Amino acid sequence: MMFWQNKTVVVAGGAGFIGQHLVQALLNANAHVHVIDNYSTGHTLEVQPRHPHQLTQQQHDICDPATVPHADVIFNLASPASPLHYQSDPIQTWKTNLLGTMHMLDHVLACEGTLVQASTSEVYGDPLSHPQKETDWGNVNPIGPRACYDESKRAAETLLIDAVRTKGADIRIARIFNTYGPGMGVSDGRAIPNFAAQASEGKPITIHGDGTQTRSFCHVSDTVAALLRLGMVADAKGEVVNIGNPSEVTILEIAELVNALFGNKSEILFTPRPIDDPQRRCPDISKARRLLGWTPQTTFKDGILTLYQSDRASLRV
Numbered sequence: 324m325m326f327w328q329n330k331t332v333v334v335a336g337g338a339g340f341i342g343q344h345l346v347q348a349l350l351n352a353n354a355h356v357h358v359i360d361n362y363s364t365g366h367t368l369e370v371q372p373r374h375p376h377q378l379t380q381q382q383h384d385i386c387d388p389a390t391v392p393h394a395d396v397i398f399n400l401a402s403p404a405s406p407l408h409y410q411s412d413p414i415q416t417w418k419t420n421l422l423g424t425m426h427m428l429d430h431v432l433a434c435e436g437t438l439v440q441a442s443t444s445e446v447y448g449d450p451l452s453h454p455q456k457e458t459d460w461g462n463v464n465p466i467g468p469r470a471c472y473d474e475s476k477r478a479a480e481t482l483l484i485d486a487v488r489t490k491g492a493d494i495r496i497a498r499i500f501n502t503y504g505p506g507m508g509v510s511d512g513r514a515i516p517n518f519a520a521q522a523s524e525g526k527p528i529t530i531h532g533d534g535t536q537t538r539s540f541c542h543v544s545d546t547v548a549a550l551l552r553l554g555m556v557a558d559a560k561g562e563v564v565n566i567g568n569p570s571e572v573t574i575l576e577i578a579e580l581v582n583a584l585f586g587n588k589s590e591i592l593f594t595p596r597p598i599d600d601p602q603r604r605c606p607d608i609s610k611a612r613r614l615l616g617w618t619p620q621t622t623f624k625d626g627i628l629t630l631y632q633s634d635r636a637s638l639r640v
């Protein structure tokens with residue numbers, strides 16, 4: 324990881340779940356890191372710099388322009404990520420992913436640096452083909468309750484790729500699939516922290532739908548390794564890359580595994596499925612393998628164990 328040594332890296336959304344893991348990895352690689360966050364879903368930084376001057380932070384909403392330090396690389400992770408959060412204020416979700424991304428674009432152009440944009444597998448919507456390839460156009464309901472996130476992330480991709488074409492900007496887009504790991508918030512409504520919190524309290528796990536829908540969960544350590552590779556490889560300018568773990572599991576299998584790990588004997592409860600919830604999600608990662616020389620290392624069974632400290636979930640309350 325010599326690449327990151329003494330680089331100045333701005334991480335927008337660095338106080339969030341993936342952000343804090345990314346910031347720690349950058350600090351470990353001897354980068355200077357500047358975190359920008361409005362702390363809407365993020366929390367106090369729990370990272371360990373090697374020396375006091377290695378890390379700075381700025382409380383700021385990226386929807387507003389700001390003076391941000393010169394950066395070699397910017398990671399733009401700032402966006403609500405769980406349906407609960409992005410649907411609670413859809414207009415703010417739009418502003419963050421459009422205005423906020425525009426401000427990050429202005430900054431990277433001024434710095435002549437590299438921007439790594441956190442996009443999402445949600446750009447594929449309820450996919451028509453499996454596994455999803457970067458060339459798929461997606462199947463998104465533009466007026467559904469999830470559209471504020473899916474469509475604003477799609478629009479941000481369009482904006483950034485236009486900037487690559489017209490301004491020669493060095494932008495790389497990560498289409499991140501479901502990521503999990505220590506530090507997720509129990510109240511953010513995502514399946515794994517929800518299940519872990521319920522099972523750790525001996526309560527019934529609640530599943531939306533019949534549990535046959537699949538997801539491909541990638542451990543946060545693998546997601547961060549891929550983001551770092553995407554920020555540093557020489558020939559990734561203008562590339563869009565799926566980052567995820569291609570092993571598909573059903574939601575019911577996850578609930579059963581979590582119950583077994585916690586010794587939770589409570590039954591599983593089934594509740595109505597949210598509107599536009601995708602039935603299948605699985606990344607084709609052949610491009611990430613080729614371009615980044617990356618492949619996920621953590622199996623789901625091993626990864627889920629990192630969520631537990633003895634009989635408690637290592638989640639934020």
Ligand SMILES: NC(=O)c1ccc[n+]([C@@H]2O[C@H](COP(=O)([O-])OP(=O)(O)OC[C@H]3O[C@@H](n4cnc5c(N)ncnc54)[C@H](O)[C@@H]3O)[C@@H](O)[C@H]2O)c1
Nearest residue numbers: 336338339340341361362363364365384385401402404502
């Ligand atoms: N976790 C996943 O499974 C997943 C999957 C696909 C894509 N992503 C993307 O990765 C990124 C990080 O996701 P996460 O799971 O860490 O989410 P998170 O909610 O934990 O972190 C997002 C961070 O962005 C900050 N933020 C939100 N709006 C902001 C604004 N307007 N200005 C400044 N800061 C703002 C929040 O306070 C938080 O610290 C997001 O862009 C998300 O869309 C995540």
